[in-house]
Structures are given as structure tokens and as C-alpha cells.
Amino acid sequence: MKTYRILMLGSSGAGKTVFLASLFKHLMIQGESRFFVEVEDERKRKSLNDIYAKVVAPEGWPPATQYREFSEWTFTCCVKVGISIYPACRFTYLDYAGGRITDVVEGQDVDQLGEEVEKADALLGLLDGQKIDALLNQGDPMLIKILLDKDLPSMLRLMQTSKAPIQFVISKWDLLESKHTLGQIRDRLMQIPEFRKIVESRNTIVRLIPISSVGSNFATQRNGKMLKTPGALPHPTHVEVPLACVFPDGWLTRINQLQAAGSKLKTQPIQGSSSKFIKYGQIGGFILKLTGYILPPDAGEFQVAGFIAQNIVAALTRNAAQKNAQATAKLRQEREATLKAVKSEETALNHAVNCFLVIQDEFVDLFPDSELVVPTQSIDTQVEIPAS
Amino acid sequence: MRTYKVIMLGPSGAGKTVFLASMHKKLSIQGEEGFFIEVQDPVRRQVLENIYAEVATGDKWPMHTDPSDQSKSGHEWTFRCCVRIEDRSIYPACQFTYLDYAGGKLTDVNVAGEDLVSEAKTADAVLGLLDGRKIYSFMNNNDDEFRNLFLHKDIPSIARIMQYCEAPVHFVISKWDLLEGKYTLGQIRDRLLEILEFKNLISQLTGSTVRLIPVSSVGANFATLLPNGKMQKHSGAIPRPFYVEVPLACVLPDALVKRVKDLKQREKEIADMVVKVKPRFGGFLTVIDELLTNTVVKFLKDNLPGNYQFSPDVLNWAEQKIQKAQEQINQRESEAAKITQEQIMQRDKLFKEIKNEETALNYLMNQFLTLTSSLDTDFPASKF
Numbered sequence: 224m225k226t227y228r229i230l231m232l233g234s235s236g237a238g239k240t241v242f243l244a245s246l247f248k249h250l251m252i253q254g255e256s257r258f259f260v261e262v263e264d265e266r267k268r269k270s271l272n273d274i275y276a277k278v279v280a281p282e283g284w285p286p287a288t289q290y291r292e293f294s295e296w297t298f299t300c301c302v303k304v305g306i307s308i309y310p311a312c313r314f315t316y317l318d319y320a321g322g323r324i325t326d327v328v329e330g331q332d333v334d335q336l337g338e339e340v341e342k343a344d345a346l347l348g349l350l351d352g353q354k355i356d357a358l359l360n361q362g363d364p365m366l367i368k369i370l371l372d373k374d375l376p377s378m379l380r381l382m383q384t385s386k387a388p389i390q391f392v393i394s395k396w397d398l399l400e401s402k403h404t405l406g407q408i409r410d411r412l413m414q415i416p417e418f419r420k421i422v423e424s425r426n427t428i429v430r431l432i433p434i435s436s437v438g439s440n441f442a443t444q445r446n447g448k449m450l451k452t453p454g455a456l457p458h459p460t461h462v463e464v465p466l467a468c469v470f471p472d473g474w475l476t477r478i479n480q481l482q483a484a485g486s487k488l489k490t491q492p493i494q495g496s497s498s499k500f501i502k503y504g505q506i507g508g509f510i511l512k513l514t515g516y517i518l519p520p521d522a523g524e525f526q527v528a529g530f531i532a533q534n535i536v537a538a539l540t541r542n543a544a545q546k547n548a549q550a551t552a553k554l555r556q557e558r559e560a561t562l563k564a565v566k567s568e569e570t571a572l573n574h575a576v577n578c579f580l581v582i583q584d585e586f587v588d589l590f591p592d593s594e595l596v597v598p599t600q601s602i603d604t605q606v607e608i609p610a611s
Numbered sequence: 612m613r614t615y616k617v618i619m620l621g622p623s624g625a626g627k628t629v630f631l632a633s634m635h636k637k638l639s640i641q642g643e644e645g646f647f648i649e650v651q652d653p654v655r656r657q658v659l660e661n662i663y664a665e666v667a668t669g670d671k672w673p674m675h676t677d678p679s680d681q682s683k684s685g686h687e688w689t690f691r692c693c694v695r696i697e698d699r700s701i702y703p704a705c706q707f708t709y710l711d712y713a714g715g716k717l718t719d720v721n722v723a724g725e726d727l728v729s730e731a732k733t734a735d736a737v738l739g740l741l742d743g744r745k746i747y748s749f750m751n752n753n754d755d756e757f758r759n760l761f762l763h764k765d766i767p768s769i770a771r772i773m774q775y776c777e778a779p780v781h782f783v784i785s786k787w788d789l790l791e792g793k794y795t796l797g798q799i800r801d802r803l804l805e806i807l808e809f810k811n812l813i814s815q816l817t818g819s820t821v822r823l824i825p826v827s828s829v830g831a832n833f834a835t836l837l838p839n840g841k842m843q844k845h846s847g848a849i850p851r852p853f854y855v856e857v858p859l860a861c862v863l864p865d866a867l868v869k870r871v872k873d874l875k876q877r878e879k880e881i882a883d884m885v886v887k888v889k890p891r892f893g894g895f896l897t898v899i900d901e902l903l904t905n906t907v908v909k910f911l912k913d914n915l916p917g918n919y920q921f922s923p924d925v926l927n928w929a930e931q932k933i934q935k936a937q938e939q940i941n942q943r944e945s946e947a948a949k950i951t952q953e954q955i956m957q958r959d960k961l962f963k964e965i966k967n968e969e970t971a972l973n974y975l976m977n978q979f980l981t982l983t984s985s986l987d988t989d990f991p992a993s994k995f
Contacts, residue, residue, distance in 0.1 A: 248763075248767065251808065252807075252808045252812050252815075253815060254807070254811030254815075255811075261771075265723070269719065269768075270720050272718065272763060273720055273764070275763050276760065276762075276764050279759060279763060280756070281755060281759065305818070305876075306818065454752035456805055456807075
């Protein structure tokens with residue numbers, strides 16, 4: 224099964240395992256998302272439920288160190304059609320957390336970490352929403368100092384050595400959303416030279432994703448204390464977005480890499496496509512010119528059916544500022560169509576990618592500022608496949 | 612003998628074993644239900660009797676089942692359904708094997724679970740036992756451990772396994788005596804549907820009836836919830852198990868309807884045949900010879916697995932049930948009441964026809980239908 228590796232970076236206490244627990248909580252039963260995730264390892268699965276129960280428990284937050292024994296969490300995306308269940312792909316989250324990342328930075332396990340950075344299909348940097356709040360409000364100087372002098376530098380140092388897409392995930396959005404817009408947070412982060420440099424040096428998209436493990440209205444902050452709203456049920460918010468963006472962003476990165484390597488590729492039109500060039504759009508600093516072809520075999524884990532490639536391009540190149548309700552509706556329709564067509568791992572993956580695109584598309588509609596874009600030079604990207 | 616497998620999923624303390632003990636107590640003597648159940652293994656029977664005795668007498672309640680004490684066979688309970696006719700002859704009709712896993716296996720990180728998903732996939736029905744005490748906290752919006760465990764451990768763990776089930780699933784609310792009079796089943800159903808995992812699961816389970824069945828092992832006025840959270844038994848009160856027989860009665864009718872429906876969906880040819888069948892709701896109750904040659908029934912006879920081979924009347928009932936499903940949603944209550952009346956009228960007739968296992972099973976199905984119809988009548992909110 225195709226497996227995608229995500230390297231999670233973030234200080235101890237930033238809420239990496241809480242994020243994963245919320246992700247599992249949100250996607251463990253197939254509903255509106257039209258797919259679900261399974262954690263096959265029984266102890267890890269129960270731990271995630273345990274962690275989430277502790278997050279929302281009357282007495283508060285799970286201890287940061289409690290689940291450090293696990294450094295790898297694998298989520299299998301599955302699709303249920305009628306009574307049949309088909310696995311589609313896997314996402315493995317590697318937690319280079321807390322003490323571990325400090326050790327690494329100090330020189331231990333460098334080779335191993337270097338290997339992980341090299342292999343990663345995405346890098347996820349988890350930023351503590353409370354520290355971001357302090358940064359924007361000029362709050363607790365200690366929190367700001369930790370964010371600027373410790374959390375971010377160790378994260379950015381590793382990111383600069385990787386070519387994988389980057390996701391900056393901001394936790395505790397429920398505390399921030401009434402105080403700051405994502406645009407304000409983006410602008411403030413871009414004032415940090417190292418941060419800006421990372422964003423500018425990428426040749427693929429960098430995302431800023433606000434998440435909340437409990438959602439709005441679950442609790443309110445009064446006099447520095449969190450008060451739960453009686454009877455409110457927690458609803459994790461946007462926690463599925465980072466996972467959903469791994470495939471489309473990784474796919475685009477793969478195209479760029481293939482082009483940069485000067486791959487000589489034969490062509491084969493997509494069935495039913497009358498036009499050679501199906502999409503010509505802009506994403507990030509790039510002009511993406513994509514022919515209607517599926518990726519070549521050496522696209523490896525990102526090999527995907529031609530009609531799905533069209534959808535990825537359509538979703539990624541849509542200018543977020545020009546909301547296109549029709550395109551979103553079409554994507555949802557296609558998702559329903561691919562759901563009915565699921566009968567194997569391959570068709571399940573096609574469907575899962577459509578599911579990811581719907582999540583990504585709706586999220587970008589809601590947060591146009593989530594795509595960190597620095598206008599740079601345009602690069603033509605043309606993807607073709609061998610006629611095998 | 613036909614054996615049907617029922618998996619019970621429920622967290623520690625929900626009352627799974629007590630529920631089985633009270634079901635055994637209520638159905639061990641043939642009464643108004645018109646059949647009785649027996650546990651043939653005397654040791655196992657004694658265990659259930661002891662548990663019930665503990666519930667009914669003394670100040671204490673039975674201890675939770677310790678997962679480490681549960682041997683491989685320790686969680687299996689086989690109940691044989693039998694009918695005693697007027698000359699005192701006894702005819703066994705079928706048996707149900709309940710798999711009752713210690714609750715810790717479902718949710719506890721430190722207790723290794725068994726492959727519950729594989730087990731659930733091969734079951735004829737899956738019962739999710741929801742702890743009435745926790746629902747009480749949930750409905751009261753008490754920000755306590757009961758509510759928290761219910762929302763974030765019990766429901767997700769049960770729903771996850773049910774997602775893999777092919778068989779009908781039902782939810783049994785234990786300790787109904789605690790909730791009765793304070794909340795209606797409809798109110799509880801609506802609140803449950805606010806829970807994301809629960810709502811998502813129910814939206815998937817469109818292929819069969821999903822029921823919410825309130826049960827109480829002791830009935831009303833047997834115990835009171837104290838402010839410290841403990842249940843105190845009333846001195847001298849006699850337990851009257853409430854609805855504990857209904858989950859068992861639902862297994863076979865719902866599983867049969869599900870099988871027929873799945874079969875029809877898989878086989879396109881049957882779709883064309885269906886239109887040739889005259890709509891005849893409640894047809895099971897009247898034997899009509901021409902049904903033997905009916906193409907639909909013949910098709911079902913040829914294709915259903917052995918355990919689900921029933922008389923043409925029963926198969927026709929299942930078929931009609933599917934066709935009438937939509938109308939039933941609209942007229943659930945009145946229709947259910949009507950069926951009950953018809954079924955009661957049929958009871959004597961089928962009772963007199965009992966002469967072997969097959970006719971006993973035919974009669975038993977009628978009794979099961981009567982009991983499920985009673986549930987529909989008394990609790991219209993019991994179907995999702």
C-alpha cells in the first residue's frame with residue numbers, strides 16, 4: 224500500500240499527540256469526509272482515544288511526557304462502500320518531539336534524522352497557539368522568547384534541509400480566532416527573517432493551517448482560565464486538513480522534481496480529453512502548465528490516475544481569491560462518483576485523493592491566507608507520461 | 612441446530628454480564644413470551660444464576676468482569692430457545708451464542724483486546740451496550756468522568772468496530788430505570804445523534820434497522836441513585852427485569868431482513884421479480900400455497916445460507932418488510948400496533964402446529980416479531 228511519511232516537528236507540549244488524537248477522533252468513522260482512518264496498532268489506537276478523553280476531561284490536559292514511548296503513528300485511510308471496506312493509502316507521522324528533537328539538534332541521531340528528513344513526503348511544524356497569541360498580543364515575554372529562540376529555530380533548521388512540502392499547523396485556534404485573523408498571523412510570522420527565508424526558498428507551496436482540538440464554543444477563556452460551556456460537545460476543527468494536503472502538495476512537489484531532473488517522458492493523452500493542455504494556472508510563485516497526463520511510473524507513491532491528476536491541478540491552481548462555488552460543487556460530485564466506483568485499493572486511492580481535494584478546497588475557501596505565497600519567478604511545468 | 616452469533620460490545624461497568632443474567636432469569640421459564648431459553652452447561656448456568664442473585668439480593672452489586680480472568684470460553688454464553696407445548700413436550704428451535712468481552716478489552720490501553728473486528732464481521736447481530744449511568748450524566752450535562760468516558764472512549768470504541776459489521780447492529784441502553792421518567796427515548800436518541808462518531812455511524816448503517824433498546828435488569832423502583840454516585844437498593848424491593856428479552860427477539864427478524872436485502876442488492880435479477888409480487892404486508896401470518904411457487908421466494912430459498920432458510924411465509928414477510936420500509940417510517944406506530952394484534956391472533960395457530968424443530972422455529976419467529984413490534988409500539992423512537 225502506498226505510504227506517505229510526515230515528519231512532525233514541534234516543541235514538547237506543543238500538542239503533537241493531541242493533534243493526532245484529534246485527527247483520529249475526527250476521521251475514525253466515515254461520515255461527511257467519505258473516508259475514514261484506522262490505527263491498526265491496538266495500543267496506539269486506544270492511547271489516542273485516551274489522550275483525547277484527557278484533553279476534554281474535567282481535570283484538564285494530558286501530561287506531555289505520557290505517550291513519548293511512541294514516535295511513529297500510522298493512519299490507514301480506508302473507504303467504506305456499502306458493507307465493503309477498502310484500504311487506500313497510509314500516512315505515517317513521525318514524532319521527533321520534545322527532548323528527542325533537542326538531542327538531535329545537539330548532535331545525536333543526526334544520520335537517522337537526516338534520513339527521515341530526506342524520506343519525508345511532508346514536514347509538519349506544530350506551533351503552539353498560545354505562544355502565537357502572545358507573539359501577536361505582545362503578551363508573556365517568556366512565551367515569545369521560547370517561540371522565537373527555541374521552537375522556531377530548531378524547526379526551521381531541519382526544514383531548510385528538506386525539499387518536501389511544509390505545513391505550519393497552529394494549535395488552539397479556538398483561542399485565537401476571535402482575536403486574530405490568519406492573515407495577521409501570517410504577516411507577523413513573515414516578519415521573522417528565518418521564517419520568511421524558509422517560505423521564500425521553497426519551490427512548492429507552504430501552508431499555514433489553524434486547528435482546534437475542541438472547536439469553537441467548547442470553552443471560553445476568562446481571566447486566563449478556560450471555562451467549559453456546559454453541555455457543549457467538542458468538535459475538532461480543521462484537524463483533517465494537514466493530512467488532506469499531504470497528497471496534493473506532495474504530488475506537485477514530485478512534478479517539480481521530475482521536471483528539474485529533466486525527465487524525458489513520452490506522452491499519452493487522458494482518455495476523453497480533447498485538449499492537450501487542460502489547465503494553465505498559477506500556484507504559489509509558479510506557473511503550472513500541466514498536460515492531461517498521468518504521472519510517469521517513477522512518480523512512485525504519487526502515481527495517480529489521469530482524471531484524478533486533472534482534479535488535483537484544478538484544485539491547486541484555483542485562485543483562492545476567486546471563489547468558484549461551481550468548481551467546489553463539481554469536486555464534491557466527483558467525490559460521490561469515485562466513491563461508488565471503489566472496488567480495489569487503486570480505486571480507493573483515487574477516491575481518497577478526491578476526498579483530500581474537497582477538504583483542501585473548502586479549507587482554502589475559508590482561509591485564503593493559509594497558502595504562504597511569495598511571488599518569485601515563474602517556472603513552466605509540463606508533465607507527461609511514457610506510453611506504457 | 613441453527614446457531615446465531617451475537618457480539619456484545621460495551622465498556623467495563625455497562626452491565627453486559629448482568630444483562631445476560633437477567634435475560635436468562637426472565638426467559639428461563641416459559642411465560643407470556645411463549646418460549647424459554649436454557650443454558651445447557653450447568654456450570655455456566657450457575658454462574659448466571661449467581662450473578663443475578665447478587666443483583667437481586669444483598670446491598671452490593673456484582674463486580675465488573677476482570678479481563679485477565681476471562682478464559683477463551685469464559686465470554687461465550689449459549690442460550691437454546693425452546694418451546695414447551697401442551698402435552699409438555701419440549702421442542703428446541705434454535706440457539707444464540709452471545710460473545711461477551713470484558714469491557715476493558717474494548718477501551719483499556721493496558722488490556723490486550725481480541726480481534727473484535729474479525730469477530731464482529733462474522734456475527735449475525737452486534738449489540739452495543741451503552742451504560743445508562745453514563746447516559747444519565749451525558750443527558751444532565753454533568754461535566755464528570757462518566758460523561759467524558761462515554762463520549763470519548765465508549766462511543767468511539769464501539770462505533771469503530773460497528774463500522775466493520777455486515778450484520779444488523781443495535782444499541783442497548785442499560786440501567787433504564789435510572790433514566791425512565793426523566794428523559795424520553797426520543798430525547799436520548801436526539802442527543803446521541805449530536806455525537807460525531809455516533810451520527811456518522813448511523814448515517815452509514817442504512818442497510819438494516821438500527822434499534823435503540825432500553826433495558827433494565829432490575830426494573831423501576833428497585834434502586835436509587837445517591838448523590839455520591841452509588842446505586843442503593845431499596846430494602847425488600849423485588850427486581851422486575853424490563854425489556855431484557857427484546858434484544859434477543861430482534862436478532863433474527865432483523866438479520867433475516869438484512870440478508871434478504873443484501874441478496875437482492877447483489878442480484879439484479881431479483882429486482883425484476885419483486886414487482887411481480889403482490890404487496891401483502893403481514894403475509895407471513897397467513898399461509899398461502901401459491902407462494903411456494905413464487906419466484907422471489909424460490910430465489911431466496913436457493914440463495915440464502917442455511918441458517919436463514921425459513922418457511923415461505925417468513926421469507927415473504929421479510930420481502931414485504933423491505934418493500935414497506937418507507938411506509939413504515941411514516942406510519943410506524945399505528946402499523947406496529949396492528950401487526951402485534953395480528954401476531955397474537957396467529958400465536959395459537961402456530962403453537963398447535965409445532966411438531967419438530969422447523970415448526971418450532973416458525974412459531975418462535977412469530978413470537979420474536981411480536982416482541983419487536985411491542986418495542987416499536989411502546990418506544991417509537993427506538994428505530995433510527
